[in-house]
Amino acid sequence: EAGVAQSPRYKIIEKRQSVAFWCNPISGHATLYWYQQILGQGPKLLIQFQNNGVVDDSQLPKDRFSAERLKGVDSTLKIQPAKLEDSAVYLCASSHGQGPPETQYFGPGTRLLVL
Amino acid sequence: QQQVKQSPQSLIVQKGGISIINCAYENTAFDYFPWYQQFPGKGPALLIAIRPDVSEKKEGRFTISFNKSAKQFSLHIMDSQPGDSATYFCAASPGTYKYIFGTGTRLKVLA
Numbered sequence: 001e002a003g004v005a006q007s008p009r010y011k012i013i014e015k016r017q018s019v020a021f022w023c024n025p026i027s028g029h030a031t032l033y034w035y036q037q038i039l040g041q042g043p044k045l046l047i048q049f050q051n052n053g054v055v056d057d058s059q060l061p062k063d064r065f066s067a068e069r070l071k072g073v074d075s076t077l078k079i080q081p082a083k084l085e086d087s088a089v090y091l092c093a094s095s096h097g098q099g100p101p102e103t104q105y106f107g108p109g110t111r112l113l114v115l
Numbered sequence: 116q117q118q119v120k121q122s123p124q125s126l127i128v129q130k131g132g133i134s135i136i137n138c139a140y141e142n143t144a145f146d147y148f149p150w151y152q153q154f155p156g157k158g159p160a161l162l163i164a165i166r167p168d169v170s171e172k173k174e175g176r177f178t179i180s181f182n183k184s185a186k187q188f189s190l191h192i193m194d195s196q197p198g199d200s201a202t203y204f205c206a207a208s209p210g211t212y213k214y215i216f217g218t219g220t221r222l223k224v225l226a
C-alpha cells in the first residue's frame with residue numbers, strides 16, 4: 001500500500017510570512033496526526049483528527065497554527081504568521097482508527113526553515 | 116507526568132556489538148510502548164512495540180525489555196550492523212491514540 005504523502009518536502013520563508021503543508025494519509029486510515037519535530041527532539045503532537053473531526057488539539061498554538069481535514073482524507077496545516085521558533089520538521093502520520101493502540105505510519109515530513 | 120525520558124542521547128557501537136537504549140516514564144496510565152526508527156530525511160517507522168503485561172518481546176535482532184515496577188523499558192539491538200545507524204525513539208501511549216515520544220537516541224554502528 002502507498003505510504004503517507006507530504007508536500008512540500010522543504011520550505012524556506014521569512015518570519016511573519018504564512019506557509020501551508022499538505023498531507024495525504026494511507027487510504028482508509030481514519031485517524032490523522034500532525035507532529036512538530038524540532039531538531040534533536042522527539043515528535044510532538046500538534047493535532048489529531050478522527051475522520052474530519054478534531055480529537056486533540058491541546059498543543060496546537062491556535063493563535064498562529066490552523067489545520068483542517070477535508071472530507072476525512074487529505075489534511076492541511078497552516079502557520080500564519082511564522083516565527084523563527086517554528087523552524088522544524090512537520091510530520092504527518094495516519095492510523096486505522098479502529099481502536100488504540102495502533103501503529104502510526106509517518107510520512108517523510110516537511111522541513112521548514114524560518115529566517 | 117506525561118514525559119518519557121530517554122537515554123543516552125547518542126551511542127556509538129562496534130559492528131556485532133549490542134546497542135542498549137533506555138526509557139523511563141512516570142504515568143502509570145501508559146499501556147503501550149512502541150519503538151520507532153528514523154533515518155535521515157525519513158519519517159519514523161515502527162520497529163517493535165510491547166504491552167505491560169509481558170516483560171520481554173523479541174523480533175529478530177531487536178528486543179524490548181519491560182520493567183513495570185520500575186517504570187522503565189529498553190531496546191536491545193543484538194549483533195548491531197552499520198545499517199542500524201539511525202535515530203531511535205521510544206514512545207508511550209495512555210490507552211488512547213496519542214503517543215508521547217522520548218527525545219531520541221542517535222545510534223552509530225562502526226563497520
